[in-house]
Every structure is written in structure tokens, then in C-alpha cells.
Amino acid sequence: MASNTGEAERIVEILPAKRLASIDAYRGLVMLLMLAEMLHLGSVASSLPETIAEGWKQFWQFLAHHQTHVEWTGWTIHDMIQPSFSFLVGVALPFSLASRIAKGQSRFRMTLHAFSRAVILILLGVFLRSIHQNQTNWTFEDTLSQIGLGYVFLYFLGFRSVRFQVIALVVLLVGYWTLFATYPLPHENFDWAAAGVAQDWAHNTEGFAAHWNKNTNPAWAFDTWFLNLFPRQAPFANNGGGYSTLSFIPTLGTMILGLFAGELLRSQHRERSKIALLLILGAACFFAGQLLGEFGLCPVVKRIWTPSWTLLSGGICFWTLAAFYLIADLARGELLFFPLVVVGANSITAYCLADTPINAFFRNNLQIHFGKDIFLAFGPAYQPLVLGACVLLIDWLILWIMYRNKWFVRI
DSSP, rough: HHHHHHHHHHHHTOOOSSSOOOHHHHHHHHHHHGGGEEEEHHHHHHSSEEEEOHHHHHHHHHHTTTTSSSBBBOOOTTGGHHHHHHHHHHEEEHHHHOOOOOHTTTTTHHHHHHHHHHHHHHHHHHHHTTTTTTSSSOOOHHHHHHHHHHHHHHHHHHHHHHHHHHHHHHHHHHHHHHHHSSSSSTTTOOOOOHTSOTTTOOOOOOOOGGOTTTSSSSHHHHHHHHGGSSSSSSOOOOTOOOOGGGGGHHHHHHHHHHHHHHHHHHSSSSSSHHHHHHHHHHHHHHHHHHHHHTTTOOOOBBTOOEEEHHHHHHHHHHHHHHHIIIIIIIIIOOGHHHHHHHTTTTTHHHHHTTTTTTHHHHHHHHHHHHOSGGGGOGGGGHOOOOOOOHHEEEEEHHHHHHOOOOOOOOO
């Protein structure tokens, strides 16, 4: 009992007077990048007339590139959506625990909430992946399901010391790296067709880095057993994108990095020191992940969430949070980020808007009621962009109405 009391005191002792705008603004940016898929920048880039200036064409190609996921190694801005969302779950946890303890909630009630939240996140991810399917699509690589699978572990780590959390992170990442590094490479008679990847696929790597190739790794092997325990229309053989259930383990590592950041923001460090520490942690993580990839010890692959990706993406998350914290909270620039805060305050709603047919309904009705010609005003190449921008505005207005009326969907 004394131990639990000490943990509660440690968590609640520096509860901030108000919600940090930087967290909602950063979360809003992440959700906005996800919603912005409806702008179809790739379609714009590929439809530009041949006569257009080369610089303008390269500009749109750059935007299109960063609105897609890389095929395997490396990363784009779009690849940062999922790690940022996961990182922010960790950032928010210390504030949530402190608030619940301050309200007098018991440890049992908080634990029950953590378990229920995890289950809801997992099932919501399954539900969203089952839309347009003939039956429930039991798959767990979705962002929400991945967070849900690791959330209970994160919750319990939230009550432990930073030293314990660091040890947990190191054990988790080294253990997951070892699992892949010791898994046998494909043998001579390996069934590449069953794996859904060609033996000479351009993105396959050789040597030691081959342990992290697409659908020839232990995470893929696990899913060929685990996912077939659920009812399916056809036996699961592979994920076309190489995604896997076990990625929730290194994703938990990303959430733990967020937990470090959240506890730092709540600490008694001076504000400048907080910014400096976020930047230093970001640099340490980013360059550690980059070097692991450069030396072939662990390729940077978001699709299977390699430990090097956990570190590299975590470093970018630290830097981004530092920038938002500096501008939104320290420089009192909340109004500058108000459009993002509106989205970030209802992130689950924004996620569902992006991942359900609702936006397709808006898109179709805009064309029905206003006519297709109005969206061609800037030329055929920009039609998807103009129409998508109108749908994005509708989404934001929905979220703004909810924000203004204090209607917050939280799990």
C-alpha cells in the first residue's frame, strides 16, 4: 500500500494547471496529414500538362512523394503519421494518470480503464479494416490495434521509475532485434509465391540486413499461424504491404519514448532545459537509428517497425514536440495552431472520418449538388485537389462544431 501511495505522489506532484496546447496541436497535425490523403497529390503530380515549368512539376512530385509510404527501407513524411500518433499516446499518459489520481480514482479503476481502452482500440481497428469486407477482417496491423495491443504494458510502465522504463525499452528493442537477427534466412526451396514477394524484388536486401526482408521474417511467420486462428474467407498467407501483428512490440517502444517526453514536460526542469533535453533526446535517437540502418545492422523499415525505425522516428517526434511546445506553450502561440488544436482535441473522430466511407459520401454529394464543372476551375489536373480540399474543410467544420460544443470522443 505504501508503494502504491508513493507511485501516486510521484505522478501527481507536478500536475500542470492546464492542458498543453502543444500536444493537441501536434496530434492535430498528424490527423490533418492523414485526412489530407483525400487531396490526391499523387494524381495531381501525374496529371500535370507537359508544358508546365519543370520547377513547378518537381514541387508537386515532392509533395506526392511525401504523401505516400516508401516501398520498404527509408521514410517519408507520410510514414511519420503512425509513429507520431503512437508517440503522443505515451506523451499524454503521465497527464492522464495525474489527472485521474488527482480526482481520487483508485488504482483498480484506472487499471480497468486501461484494459477496456486497449480492447476498444483493438476492436475499433478491426472494425475499420472490415469495412467493405464480406466478414470481419481479423487483422491487427492497423494503428489503433497496434496501440491497443501495447497500451496495457505502457500503462503499467507509467507507474514505474524512469530507470525502469529505460531498461524496459532497451530489453524490448534488443529482444525484438535478436528475434529477427537469429531467424533463419529463406532456404533454397523457399516458397516465395506463398510469401507474396518475388525473390528478385528490387527492395530485398542481402547479407545480414536480409533478416528484415519482406514476408520472410519471424513476424510474417507468426501471422501465418496467429491470423489463421480467426475465421477467414481464405487462409492468411501474407500481408501485401509486409505489415505484421508483432509490430506492436517495437511500437510500444515508440510509446515509451513518448512517455519519457510526457514526464519531461511535467517535470520541474526549467522550460529552456525541457526544450534542450527534447532536442538532445531527439538527436540521440535519430542518429542511433540512422547509423544502425547505414551499417546494415538493422534496416530502417516502417512497415515492420524495426528497432532502428523506432529510434529514428522517435527522434523526429522529440524534435517536432519540442517545436510545438516552444511555440504553442512557451511563446503563447496557441492561436497560431488553433486549426490544428480543433483536430487534435477530437483525434479519434478525425481518424474515423479519414478511415470510413464518410468522406466519399461528402465527395459524391458535392459533385451532385454543385456540379462537377465547378471543381475544374483550375484545370483537370487540379480537380482532385480542389474537391478534396472542400471535403477536408467539411471535416474540419464538423470537428470545430464538436470542439465549440465541448463534444469530445475519447476512449
